[in-house]
Amino acid sequence: MLVECDNCSALVEAQVIGAYVQEMEYDWMCNLKLSLCKCSQCASPILVEQEYEFDHEENFDWGIPKRIYPGNLFHINPIIPDKLKIGLTECIKCFKGNAYTATAIMCRRTLEGFCLIKGAKGKNLAVSIKKLKEDGIINDQLYDWADELRLAGNEAAHNIDNDIDPLVAKDILDFTIAILDFTYSFKDKFDKFKNREKKK
Ligand SMILES: [Zn+2]
Structure with missing residues (x-):
C-alpha cells in the first residue's frame, strides 16, 4: 500500500508485514484494521490504521490508510491528485x-x-x-x-x-x-x- 515515510519524506510503496483486524461486537462496520508495514525504500517501520468504508462502486472495503506510527506532523491524504x-x-x-x-x-x-x-x-x-x-x-x-x-x-x-x-x-x-x-x-x-x- 501507498503510505508516507518520514525518513524518505515521500509517499512510498510499503510492504505489509502483518495485519490485525479488531472486530467490534456492536457493529462490524466499525471494525478496524491495523497493518504493520515496512518502507520499500529505507525499511523503516510504519503502522497504519484503516476503517471500513464504501468504495466508488458502493461496496465495502478498507478505506484510506491512516498512519499511526511514526506520529504525523503533517498528513498528506493519498487520494488527492x-x-x-x-x-x-x-x-x-x-x-x-x-x-x-x-x-x-x-x-x-x-x-x-x-x-x-x-x-x-x-x-x-x-x-x-x-x-x-x-x-x-x-x-x-x-x-x-x-x-x-x-x-x-x-x-x-x-x-x-x-x-x-x-x-x-x-x-x-x-x-x-x-x-x-x-x-x-x-x-x-x-x-x-x-x-x-x-x-x-
Ligand atoms: Zn522510507
Missing part, C-alpha cells in the same frame, strides 16, 4: 528544512494548482479563489484561509525584506493541507453519505 501531492510534499520538505519563505511560496503554488485542477481559472489567483467559492468547491471559512494563504505567498514571493516566521509558515502549511483534505476527503465522504441516504 498526484500533482498536488507532489506540491504538498515539497511544501513539507521546505518546512522541515527550515526554509520558511520557500514553504509559503510553495503553498501558494500548490493552491494555484488546486484552482487549475478544479477549473477555477481567473486572471489572477484572487479571482480564481473567489471562483472556487462561487462554484461551491470551498466554503466561506476555507475561502478566508485560501485568501490569507494567497496574501502570505505574495508577500513571501515579492518582498525581499519580509522573512516568513516559522509559526506563520506552519500555519500556512496547515491551512493548505486542510483545504485539500476537506475538498478531497471530507467533501467526497459527505457526498457519498448523502447519496446513500437518498437511496434509502
